[in-house]
Amino acid sequence: MQFVIAIALASVALAAPQYNYVAPAVSSRSDSGERVAVLRDERVMEEDGRFNVEFEAENGIHFAKAGSPDAENGAVIHAGQYSYTAPDGTPVLVKFVANENGFQPESDLLPVAPEFPHPIPQFVLDQIAFAAEEDARRAREGSFERSASVRAPSTSYGSPQ
Numbered sequence: 001m002q003f004v005i006a007i008a009l010a011s012v013a014l015a016a017p018q019y020n021y022v023a024p025a026v027s028s029r030s031d032s033g034e035r036v037a038v039l040r041d042e043r044v045m046e047e048d049g050r051f052n053v054e055f056e057a058e059n060g061i062h063f064a065k066a067g068s069p070d071a072e073n074g075a076v077i078h079a080g081q082y083s084y085t086a087p088d089g090t091p092v093l094v095k096f097v098a099n100e101n102g103f104q105p106e107s108d109l110l111p112v113a114p115e116f117p118h119p120i121p122q123f124v125l126d127q128i129a130f131a132a133e134e135d136a137r138r139a140r141e142g143s144f145e146r147s148a149s150v151r152a153p154s155t156s157y158g159s160p161q
Contacts (some may be wrong), residue, residue: 036061049076060085075100 037058044052049069056062065080078098086092094107 053080070100073100 038055039058040054040056042052042054050067052066054064061082061084063080063082065078067076067078069075070077079096081093081095083091083093090109092107092109094105094110096103096105098104
């Protein structure tokens with residue numbers, strides 16, 4: 001019994017949180033090793049909760065966002081844009097709104113879902129027409145009996161057939 005208690009105490013001691021986390025070093029350099037100067041960093045916070053933030057860096061990154069509280073639902077509505085140059089040289093501009101409907105970005109570079117309802121392929125339309133013709137034929141003939149390959153569900157809990 002003493003052995004079980006000793007093992008339990010040892011397990012609890014080993015499971016105790018370890019507080020030896022070391023935060024990663026903060027670097028002011030980009031991945032390429034070059035220094036990037038901040039050209040503008042403006043932040044305006046109003047007493048009523050409205051705010052304006054604008055940031056621009058020497059390497060072409062630009063970020064601007066404004067927001068205000070929504071009295072109806074207590075959320076903060078954000079609107080803004082950011083731009084930068086992609087590694088392949090493509091200029092990227094993303095405009096966004098964030099409100100009770102979530103984050104809604106707009107950009108020519110974002111993928112677009114197909115238009116809905118999307119066009120139905122012809123083979124599907126043909127199959128639907130064929131099924132409608134079959135149903136109409138069976139209704140005229142009065143032959144809606146089940147075929148031999150389709151059985152009605154069992155009404156008892158017997159063994160499977």
